[in-house]
Amino acid sequence: MRDYTRLEDQELYNEGYQYLLNVKKDEFLSNDDSFFYSRQIQNGTIPSCDYVKYAVEREERKKQDPNCPYYFDPLPGFKFFAFCRYFDHLIGPLGGQPFILSWWQIWVFSQLLGWKHKTGPHKGKRSYKIAYLECPRGSGKTAMMALFGLYMLTLDDEWSPEIYVAATKREQANILFGSVLKQINYGKNKRIIDHLKVAFKRDTILCNADKGGTFKSLSKEAKSFDGLNIHCALVDEIHAHPSSEIWDVLNSGAAKRDQSLMVAITTAGTNFNSFGFSYSSYIKKLLQGLHDQDPVFKDDSVFGCVWTVDSGDDLYSPLTWQKANPGWFSSVNQETIKDNILRTKAWPETKAETFTKHLDVWYSASDKWLQPEYVxxxxxxxxxxxxxxxxxxxxxxxxxxxxxxxxxxxxxxxxxxxxxxxxxxxxxxxxxxxxxxxxxxxxxxxxxxxxxxxxxxxxxxxxxxxxxxxxxxxxxxxxxxxxxxxxxxxxxxxxxxxxxxxxxxxxxxxxxxxxxxxxxxxxxxxxxxxxxxxxxxxxxxxxxxxxxxxxxxxxxxxxxxxxxxxxxxxxxxxxxxxxxxxxxxxxxxxxxxxxxx
The missing domain is CATH 3.30.420.240 (Nucleotidyltransferase; domain 5)
Known part of the structure; x- marks a missing residue:
């Protein structure tokens, strides 16, 4: 197995990137690379908040439990990782470079796709039905979820899969959907897109392979979502959802299939009366409860992970910034984060925007009496x-x-x-x-x-x-x-x-x-x-x-x-x-x- 021997830095990350650029299936599996990230979290070589530690602990505990009702299949996680390598980044400083999932992303998708029922009517089917991923801006959420949606459309072995990306506003939903379209229309991808038999027609991405499938963007009133038969729904920036209406209708549509996935992706926000904050709080309670082995908090159908800071952390410490940002060495602009966070000392009115987006801290407006981190x-x-x-x-x-x-x-x-x-x-x-x-x-x-x-x-x-x-x-x-x-x-x-x-x-x-x-x-x-x-x-x-x-x-x-x-x-x-x-x-x-x- 490959493991870090010191705290992760740019050099170590780059070495890992080169390894992942060329690693073959047998080596990936023999090195147990599905769990590389979790091993580094547990040995402390990748800094993380408690919620990440609890999420890792949850999966590791299942691996060690002979009575666990689920088994781990590493092949689907590798399959998605290998699928992403066929594509390039198409935006920002990474544009034109191969799309190599980072260790944290490999771990997330390996868990989502890899845990399956050992017995019963769902034997061999995935155990996770819902995923909640909360992390700061710049972590590469949109790009990775775009490819995940394309993967679920074409390679998840589902008949006529319906894939949807949903948000409160059309513009937000179209950011992720547009990222998929860019990959489809990118000239270098013609060979794989033709192989996948994917095409865009009017407002829908179609899969013309034998099992078919559609991929659409949704942002209308929740009632217009009725009648969907969802295989995978990607709900973007859930912190902006004032109520659970959209989520509930989509979740109802996902209940019609055996292996459907509801995936919420978001940064923190400022509306503490929103559905997004309620869901974030639930996931944190779930992870804390699983860590404490509280039987009240047991939901095997929900995967959750939150990359943020811990109570008492120095918000002006670079180590805290690294802890909150899983893409610290891969996708974020470290200098921009540093400048924006340090600026809040002299310009406190910018704290809400800066801390929510760069540190994933739910933060109230500056005129409120009590600040969230203290509460x-x-x-x-x-x-x-x-x-x-x-x-x-x-x-x-x-x-x-x-x-x-x-x-x-x-x-x-x-x-x-x-x-x-x-x-x-x-x-x-x-x-x-x-x-x-x-x-x-x-x-x-x-x-x-x-x-x-x-x-x-x-x-x-x-x-x-x-x-x-x-x-x-x-x-x-x-x-x-x-x-x-x-x-x-x-x-x-x-x-x-x-x-x-x-x-x-x-x-x-x-x-x-x-x-x-x-x-x-x-x-x-x-x-x-x-x-x-x-x-x-x-x-x-x-x-x-x-x-x-x-x-x-x-x-x-x-x-x-x-x-x-x-x-x-x-x-x-x-x-x-x-x-x-x-x-x-x-x-x-x-x-x-x-x-x-």
Whole structure:
């Protein structure tokens, strides 16, 4: 086997390129080149983020498991790699050079095409039905997926395969489709194109071989996609998809075949309420769950890999740039990346565009209150609430929108001996009326309910008596010593709880700027310093929807972008209510931390 003996550099990459330029099938297979990339990830010679490590670990674990229901066939991956070598790059600095897949691309397509069912009705068929690939701009996504679509049309041994590339806008879909057309029309490719019996007619690429096939570009309204019988769908720049409508219709069309593939390819984006962000979050949860061997996160039909940075990485370090960019030595312009990233120090307004495109970091607009990299780092709480059964808790409550979403958060304070500071541990309980799950704009609500992050309540509005009973139950467990309410929509409940538990237990939190300024600023400080911890995608969503209104004396108030916005901040508001009460008590209730965060 060939392996790097030092950290990958341009010289090592070039040596590998020369090897791949000429390697024959027997040597490729004997060297186990399908897994060369994964070996380098595991031995650290190619820098990578945790999600890449987890994706590699997943595939390696299957190789080592004699009870794995799938077997690995290296031939399809080599076949696609060899297919690509017949073509040239047709754009940019690499134009005119042979199209040699990089090690990371070989690994990806080897996994997609190579894992097959050992037994059962799908014996010998591929196990993966869906692939999600997220990496920075310049990684060669479009060119490689164009050739993959052409391969699936002509050489995947499927009768009348239907191949589609889809995007939210025609212009975007046509970028990838146009890349296929360039290969078909490139004079040097005439011999192989004739051999494949491929031709372009009107708006369709046709395969005129015995098994036939069509390749089209789609970008109309999702309803126009009905009736498709998809063998392979390439969904481009999924970060730009506001909803799952297009994906769902295509996925339904792909369910009609035994070996269909849905492939999402994208960079990170800035819309945290989009389907793209939701899917990215799911893939990351899946990879993390597989790494943790959590049985909840097991989906053998989905392959995912995300090339990005890790929490705490120095975004201005060249090693971080290399880690996030799998095409660092093959396809990206290193100087451009360096210049653009360093420029953000003096021009912070460019961070969103630069970090999403060059480092694959989901990044909010600069006028939002909290930046994503800090929020994500705090979404790390993996300790069950029972660890705090002997500790005091303050509950913060926000009942502002009984017709949409309500929340109370349980906030524990603990002294951490490692950094000698107080940390806060948040366990939110979110509720929504069941009618909300039927609204097309609330697809993320359905996902949250299915994952146990959101509780649905019968009817069109949340019965506040249900929430009151929940709070009574929380108090009677013994460690809740205060419940903090915003007066809005809560007077009757708060009075009832005061009558039962005492006015020294149930408090109204004044929502004026003067009163909320300090706990709001504390919340942001805790986020930045990673001293507040939770494990909830809804809380992440709430954090990323926050804006700060400042008056002329410098006091701030956390709010939504506008009163009409559908984006919610309820969990943050409830947290700030609880923090305001913790601040009243100082540190007298906290004890040294008995476990490490």
């Amino acid at each position: 994500y780092a705090c979404n790390d709480l993996n300790v069950p609430e029972t660890h705090f059964k002997d500790d005091k808790c303050i509950i913060g409550v926000d009942l502002a929108y009984a017709e949409d979403m309500l929340v109370y958060v349980k906030v524990y304070e603990k002294y951490n001996e490692e950094d000698e500071k107080y940390h806060y541990y948040v366990y939110p309980e979110y509720y929504t009326p069941s009618i909300n799950l039927t609204k097309p704009e609330n697809t993320k609500y359905v996902d949250w309910v299915n994952r146990g992050l959101l509780t649905k309540c019968d009817g069109d509005i949340i019965d506040l008596e249900t929430i009151q009973k929940k709070l009574e139950y929380e108090y009677e467990k013994g460690n809740v010593f205060e419940i903090a309410f915003d007066r809005w929509n809560a007077t009757q409940m708060a009075q009832s709880l005061q009558n039962r538990f005492g006015a020294d237990t149930v408090y109204y939190v004044d929502q004026s700027m003067g009163n909320l300024n300090d706990p709001s600023k504390l919340f942001k400080t805790l986020i930045i310093e990673k001293r507040i911890h939770f494990h909830s995608d809804i809380m992440v969503w709430n954090c990323l929807n926050c804006y700060a209104k400042m008056n002329n004396t410098g006091l701030i108030h956390v709010e939504k972008e506008s009163t009409s916005s559908k984006d919610k901040i309820d969990g943050v508001v409830a947290c700030i209510n609880a923090l305001s009460r913790w601040m009243e008590h100082g540190i007298e209730f906290a004890e040294p931390c008995v476990w490490r965060t």
